Amino acid sequence: MTKPIYQLVDELPENNITVMALKTLDNIIPGQWENITNFEEMIRRVTGETDEQMIQKIGERAVWLFNDKTQGYQNALWLYQTVDKADYALGAAALANKIGEKINLFGFLNKITPNNEKAQVIDLVIKIVAELVAFCQINGLPGDSINDFVAALAEYEKESLVRMAALVCFDAIIPFGADFVLTIQSTLAKLSPQELNQNPVFSQVSRFIPGDNPENQLQFITESFEAVKGWMISFVTSNAITRSGIMANLHSFIEFSESQFDYLAAFLDITTNYFEHTGIQSIARSLISRAMFEV
Amino acid sequence: MFAKTVSRFLVGFSLFFLLTLSACNTQPPSRFEQAQQESIAAGSKNTAVSPNAVKGSSLNQFFPAGGGEYERVFTQEKDGFVQAKLKFQGKDVAILAIFDTISNPDAKKDFQGATEQINGFPLIEKGTNNSAVLVGDRFQVSVRSTDPTFGKEQRRQWLEKFDLAGLSQLK
Numbered sequence: 001m002t003k004p005i006y007q008l009v010d011e012l013p014e015n016n017i018t019v020m021a022l023k024t025l026d027n028i029i030p031g032q033w034e035n036i037t038n039f040e041e042m043i044r045r046v047t048g049e050t051d052e053q054m055i056q057k058i059g060e061r062a063v064w065l066f067n068d069k070t071q072g073y074q075n076a077l078w079l080y081q082t083v084d085k086a087d088y089a090l091g092a093a094a095l096a097n098k099i100g101e102k103i104n105l106f107g108f109l110n111k112i113t114p115n116n117e118k119a120q121v122i123d124l125v126i127k128i129v130a131e132l133v134a135f136c137q138i139n140g141l142p143g144d145s146i147n148d149f150v151a152a153l154a155e156y157e158k159e160s161l162v163r164m165a166a167l168v169c170f171d172a173i174i175p176f177g178a179d180f181v182l183t184i185q186s187t188l189a190k191l192s193p194q195e196l197n198q199n200p201v202f203s204q205v206s207r208f209i210p211g212d213n214p215e216n217q218l219q220f221i222t223e224s225f226e227a228v229k230g231w232m233i234s235f236v237t238s239n240a241i242t243r244s245g246i247m248a249n250l251h252s253f254i255e256f257s258e259s260q261f262d263y264l265a266a267f268l269d270i271t272t273n274y275f276e277h278t279g280i281q282s283i284a285r286s287l288i289s290r291a292m293f294e295v
Numbered sequence: 296m297f298a299k300t301v302s303r304f305l306v307g308f309s310l311f312f313l314l315t316l317s318a319c320n321t322q323p324p325s326r327f328e329q330a331q332q333e334s335i336a337a338g339s340k341n342t343a344v345s346p347n348a349v350k351g352s353s354l355n356q357f358f359p360a361g362g363g364e365y366e367r368v369f370t371q372e373k374d375g376f377v378q379a380k381l382k383f384q385g386k387d388v389a390i391l392a393i394f395d396t397i398s399n400p401d402a403k404k405d406f407q408g409a410t411e412q413i414n415g416f417p418l419i420e421k422g423t424n425n426s427a428v429l430v431g432d433r434f435q436v437s438v439r440s441t442d443p444t445f446g447k448e449q450r451r452q453w454l455e456k457f458d459l460a461g462l463s464q465l466k
Contacts, residue, residue, distance in 0.1 A: 004331040006325050006331075007325070048423060049422050056326065056327075061343070063327050063330040064330065064334045065344070067331075067342065069340050070344060070374075139372065139373075140373040286371070289370075290371055290373065290378065292439065293390075293392035294435075
């Protein structure tokens, strides 16, 4: 059984590698993300409510809405958790005692294997589609509304915006550099439905991806990327994001050399769960924002 | 007989384990714990939202359009609930919503003592920075300020811009 929504929020770490990595993005999207790890605090922030009785009612309504499986929130939670989980548990455990000291990547080189380009691309595009499907589940749009999702991206803020910023920076620019769109497109063009089907994360989340077989799902994934790439490019351009800039920010807590970007990408992959962390915050915010009108 | 003994042992053991665990647990229970227990006991489907709630898409038409420097952006469309944010000169100032109270009739109770009306429907201030009307004894229409420049008067003006009469005819 899924944990109650208040417990999911209350158990979010106040500080770990995920939080430190996300905080480096504050240079790019200043003031957008605060790491709220208390459900009651989130109710107060989202609603601006000071009436204790209202706060109680709103929290209770959010609890009921989250537990009602017809409402999509649990599907969204599962998606956010699943696309992040592949290697995370392993990396997080190895580094649990490293918080507070600067992490030296050289000490991990023998423990990390950089993903090959194809695996990295599949990981990225599945995260994009998971975001699209989770967005639709949370906000009540049909699961194949690519255009509605792209329109909504312009309105993304706070937890949702930092999640997309992390996707662009950590999963696209660091591994692929400024030409990430071309690399992703050419990899997707060569990818066969069979190869996609063999990917462990895809096979887990495929039942949520529109299309009734891997061939149609690959087409949906490609169309989703084509629709979202404009937003990604404009996000990178308007915020003057570069690989060296992102890496300079990450130097605040990780030691590495500039040539080790592929190791850095793999390191972030196994030591962060930013989709799950910010996904829980997005779900809670959306629930509260609905619940405050349903009491 | 054996099964009975085993089950007794298991129940005893579980109780002991639970008590020990809860004794070690220093976290105070959440103020929402009771709602969680009641919700889980009620089941996992159609517990928060009535299957008879109107489709969210049928509510969109009753929202006021933007206009001038105001922009309306729909943000959520769920069964019996639609929400939009209102922007003024590109900045969020309020959230507009319609809720079908069939999923939570308790929401209607607050309107019983209403002394004001909009277009004949009871109007109240509900919570902080939030004005609401109850339409056709069923639909709660709300405007909640998200910016201090958008006050009570503006909330009421925007409530009047909804097609309240049209909404009252929705079944």
